[in-house]
Amino acid sequence: MRLDASNLPDLARGCAVLAAGGPGDVQVALVMARVAVERGGPVEVLTPDEVDDDALVMPCGLVGAPTLAAERLWTGDEGLALRDTVEAIHGATVGALMCFEIGGANGLVPVMWAARGGLPLVDADGMGRAFPHLHQQAMRLAGVDASPVVLTEARGNTIVLRTPRDGEADRLARGAAASLGGVCAGALFCMSGVQARSSAIGGSYTRALELGGRDARAAGNVLVAQARVVDLQPSAATLRGTGDDAGRQLRIELQDGYLLAIEDGAVRAAVPDVICLLEPGGGEAISTERLRHGNRVDVVVWPAPGVWRTGAGLAMVGPAGFGYDIEYARGETADAPA
Amino acid sequence: MRLDASNLPDLARGCAVLAAGGPGDVQVALVMARVAVERGGPVEVLTPDEVDDDALVMPCGLVGAPTLAAERLWTGDEGLALRDTVEAIHGATVGALMCFEIGGANGLVPVMWAARGGLPLVDADGMGRAFPHLHQQAMRLAGVDASPVVLTEARGNTIVLRTPRDGEADRLARGAAASLGGVCAGALFCMSGVQARSSAIGGSYTRALELGGRDARAAGNVLVAQARVVDLQPSAATLRGTGDDAGRQLRIELQDGYLLAIEDGAVRAAVPDVICLLEPGGGEAISTERLRHGNRVDVVVWPAPGVWRTGAGLAMVGPAGFGYDIEYARGETADAPA
Numbered sequence: 058m059r060l061d062a063s064n065l066p067d068l069a070r071g072c073a074v075l076a077a078g079g080p081g082d083v084q085v086a087l088v089m090a091r092v093a094v095e096r097g098g099p100v101e102v103l104t105p106d107e108v109d110d111d112a113l114v115m116p117c118g119l120v121g122a123p124t125l126a127a128e129r130l131w132t133g134d135e136g137l138a139l140r141d142t143v144e145a146i147h148g149a150t151v152g153a154l155m156c157f158e159i160g161g162a163n164g165l166v167p168v169m170w171a172a173r174g175g176l177p178l179v180d181a182d183g184m185g186r187a188f189p190h191l192h193q194q195a196m197r198l199a200g201v202d203a204s205p206v207v208l209t210e211a212r213g214n215t216i217v218l219r220t221p222r223d224g225e226a227d228r229l230a231r232g233a234a235a236s237l238g239g240v241c242a243g244a245l246f247c248m249s250g251v252q253a254r255s256s257a258i259g260g261s262y263t264r265a266l267e268l269g270g271r272d273a274r275a276a277g278n279v280l281v282a283q284a285r286v287v288d289l290q291p292s293a294a295t296l297r298g299t300g301d302d303a304g305r306q307l308r309i310e311l312q313d314g315y316l317l318a319i320e321d322g323a324v325r326a327a328v329p330d331v332i333c334l335l336e337p338g339g340g341e342a343i344s345t346e347r348l349r350h351g352n353r354v355d356v357v358v359w360p361a362p363g364v365w366r367t368g369a370g371l372a373m374v375g376p377a378g379f380g381y382d383i384e385y386a387r388g389e390t391a392d393a394p395a
Numbered sequence: 396m397r398l399d400a401s402n403l404p405d406l407a408r409g410c411a412v413l414a415a416g417g418p419g420d421v422q423v424a425l426v427m428a429r430v431a432v433e434r435g436g437p438v439e440v441l442t443p444d445e446v447d448d449d450a451l452v453m454p455c456g457l458v459g460a461p462t463l464a465a466e467r468l469w470t471g472d473e474g475l476a477l478r479d480t481v482e483a484i485h486g487a488t489v490g491a492l493m494c495f496e497i498g499g500a501n502g503l504v505p506v507m508w509a510a511r512g513g514l515p516l517v518d519a520d521g522m523g524r525a526f527p528h529l530h531q532q533a534m535r536l537a538g539v540d541a542s543p544v545v546l547t548e549a550r551g552n553t554i555v556l557r558t559p560r561d562g563e564a565d566r567l568a569r570g571a572a573a574s575l576g577g578v579c580a581g582a583l584f585c586m587s588g589v590q591a592r593s594s595a596i597g598g599s600y601t602r603a604l605e606l607g608g609r610d611a612r613a614a615g616n617v618l619v620a621q622a623r624v625v626d627l628q629p630s631a632a633t634l635r636g637t638g639d640d641a642g643r644q645l646r647i648e649l650q651d652g653y654l655l656a657i658e659d660g661a662v663r664a665a666v667p668d669v670i671c672l673l674e675p676g677g678g679e680a681i682s683t684e685r686l687r688h689g690n691r692v693d694v695v696v697w698p699a700p701g702v703w704r705t706g707a708g709l710a711m712v713g714p715a716g717f718g719y720d721i722e723y724a725r726g727e728t729a730d731a732p733a
Binding site: 212213214215216217218219220221222225228229231232233235236237 | 550551552553554555556557558559560563566567569570571573574575
């Protein structure tokens, strides 16, 4: 598979769906990725099986405040600066990039870096969607170290941090990103091809392209169609059904993304499943930061990758991981990716 | 020269004088250093000439909020964690420690680390006193890179940062220190023995021991004796002379330390010279954070090392470096160190 100007718009739409409401501007990242492939040529996407066992795989993306990312000038060389530092630390050549987060702008940013560096991209990621914390990655469940975490911006400053507790990597990296202007380029969970194959979530670009290439609702479970936002609070949105769904009311619990969908006191959908609010009629995904009182939306749910529905996975990214005292129960969703 | 339990109290008094009013608790650092030498044996202090040309010299100390340093539990092994990381980066064994700042607690902390690691200490430092910013060091004037800056705390987290602009090292390191609990151990300007000899300020421990071992006033210029603090603002203290100095009034401009002494509109002393407020009768140095309305003090000035009285030195740490629009003019002080 190759990523070029012809399929990047589909990819961007799919990444926006997999953001699950998380912040960040996919459109700016799309423009940057498109310019990069037009100049540097298409990006080859390798299946995890095609990556050499001992190739050094570098999961990467932006770290810090997503809303600042769109306001900042990027040279596009941040990923190459990351690569240089990672290579110096590991004493090996980076064989392939990977996105650590397929959801949102971070699904596209590594495409830009891969095009500029002439590097292939692995069809995999660490989250299978977007999550708010850097350590919420499948590689952590498999025992891959997040450290060393490498951070850099466009001006030559580089920070390498190591922690024996991966759960602290996010806090440390955000503190460092703050010093680097609020948002920066980051690489973590660097690993061998064989580790990537066994620990990362496979098929991420394939899935995002599929989701973005057709009416996204077709692959998911439409929880409610043609609802309207009738109340919007910092931690919850209330939707009231219209048309065929008249009389129904859904509460969406939200933090940095949509986490729970509750109807008549029952949990209809829960994180780590991907809860998405779409513009009616198969339109764009709407992030929490763009959601407004009065918006008309469809609410669609896609199942989380299998690794997140294990006990260890749910402990990290299930409702309890976000402070909700409820059990995750998979709803009547379509088949989940492995 | 050796540092042991017999001369550390003198060293601590001297370091407090060379703090020039800067914050931090010398007493806590003295206790930690004393315990370390009692357990690990005395610390050998090498003159810069005694250091091997190609020995790796590691300037080190605490980075971050000095007032937090005294409240925090240190294992004493932070310096050894620094050393391990510095050795991994440079691919060489650290031959000697150096303090990057002889003034305040940072003159004593490397003594503790040297005792615990069985390492010698170079009789030199980067500031010749205390300064508020990490990059205000003589090595910078000589073109030694501050990077890589290594930071760690007692819990295994390590941050390595590199910047092509040494002037940003302070801001980046403080941001990282904030993530590590507000204060942490740091090493920067790591260099060879030959570089240390030509760029660092020599004789720092010798000078601090001398200042601490006798009535510190004897080596300096007593600007006013037996004054009383009659007004205290965040950026200035007004002192009124008593006894022989009755009728005189001195204004001390202060930020993180005492920076200017002004009498009748004339600058009597200015940074980088060391302006110190001492308890009357040859007592302890009083830092800006401990200074109170009504305190009785002697104001004594010691000349800055010669490197700071050059054009480049004054640009970095002269009055202009602290935002004062005045020319530095060396007062009627005793002979300055080289």
